[in-house]
Amino acid sequence: MSNAQSVLEALVAMSRALGRPERDLVILGEGNTSALCDEAGDGAGTFWVKGSGTQLGTIDASGFVQVRLAPVCALAEKGELSDAALKAALQEAKVDPANARQPSVETVLHALALAEAGARFVGHTHPVAVNALTCSQGAERALAGRLFPDEIVVCGPAPAFVPYTDPGLPLARAVRDAFRRHADTFGAPPKVIMMQNHGLIALGDSPKEVDNISAMCVKTCRILAGTYAFGGPLFMTEEAVDRIHTRPDEAYRRKQLGIA
Numbered sequence: 485m486s487n488a489q490s491v492l493e494a495l496v497a498m499s500r501a502l503g504r505p506e507r508d509l510v511i512l513g514e515g516n517t518s519a520l521c522d523e524a525g526d527g528a529g530t531f532w533v534k535g536s537g538t539q540l541g542t543i544d545a546s547g548f549v550q551v552r553l554a555p556v557c558a559l560a561e562k563g564e565l566s567d568a569a570l571k572a573a574l575q576e577a578k579v580d581p582a583n584a585r586q587p588s589v590e591t592v593l594h595a596l597a598l599a600e601a602g603a604r605f606v607g608h609t610h611p612v613a614v615n616a617l618t619c620s621q622g623a624e625r626a627l628a629g630r631l632f633p634d635e636i637v638v639c640g641p642a643p644a645f646v647p648y649t650d651p652g653l654p655l656a657r658a659v660r661d662a663f664r665r666h667a668d669t670f671g672a673p674p675k676v677i678m679m680q681n682h683g684l685i686a687l688g689d690s691p692k693e694v695d696n697i698s699a700m701c702v703k704t705c706r707i708l709a710g711t712y713a714f715g716g717p718l719f720m721t722e723e724a725v726d727r728i729h730t731r732p733d734e735a736y737r738r739k740q741l742g743i744a
């Protein structure tokens with residue numbers, strides 16, 4: 485099988501797993517996913533992204549569109565584009581112009597996550613547990629600290645938080661700025677982006693990592709909500725977070741989880 489086809493197959497499996505109804509990560513057409521084709525493979529310089537009007541839980545290979553990375557990333561550097569102009573530009577970037585499927589409205593965001601944040605697979609979902617938090621008055625305060633070691637092992641030392649932004653190009657730019665701020669502070673891009681009044685983005689090196697991050701993020705948000713029944717979150721100290729993040733045995737655990 486060609487490289488582009490094997491990446492697509494892995495992306496389909498990841499998307500269907502994220503879309504399983506009992507996981508409560510998405511309903512209907514919510515969420516979108518993407519994956520980078522190998523630089524050395526036949527799809528070099530391209531990525532797969534979910535098409536508009538498809539559902540994660542039931543998606544198959546025909547639900548994805550292969551798009552060229554560079555022209556899509558370049559859209560973020562241009563001035564404002566109308567919805568129609570953005571749609572036309574994404575159409576133009578498709579590897580197969582005959583494919584009738586329209587790339588997701590969040591295609592630019594996915595391109596920037598793959599090109600700038602070092603991800604190879606990206607999963608964007610709207611989990612109930614996560615949005616209970618991102619849609620709350622106290623979201624930023626509640627996200628200010630870490631709660632338990634496995635959260636840090638899987639999701640990194642901190643999520644990036646993006647204030648509510650109009651979907652499409654403005655959101656893609658706001659998320660890219662958040663990648664850069666996070667890298668300046670922590671020395672590496674984030675694994676988790678929390679978008680206010682919107683949802684979660686999990687950035688992974690593999691489909692397994694995206695799935696693990698999404699699951700751990702939901703668990704963290706559930707625990708966080710629970711802490712408010714007992715006086716509010718007791719955050720770990722900065723030293724403790726740093727220790728977990730840099731411990732050799734935690735690096736080993738990451739490796740075992742297939743995320744390092």
Ligand SMILES: [Zn+2]
Binds near residue numbers: 515608609
């Ligand atoms: Zn969304």
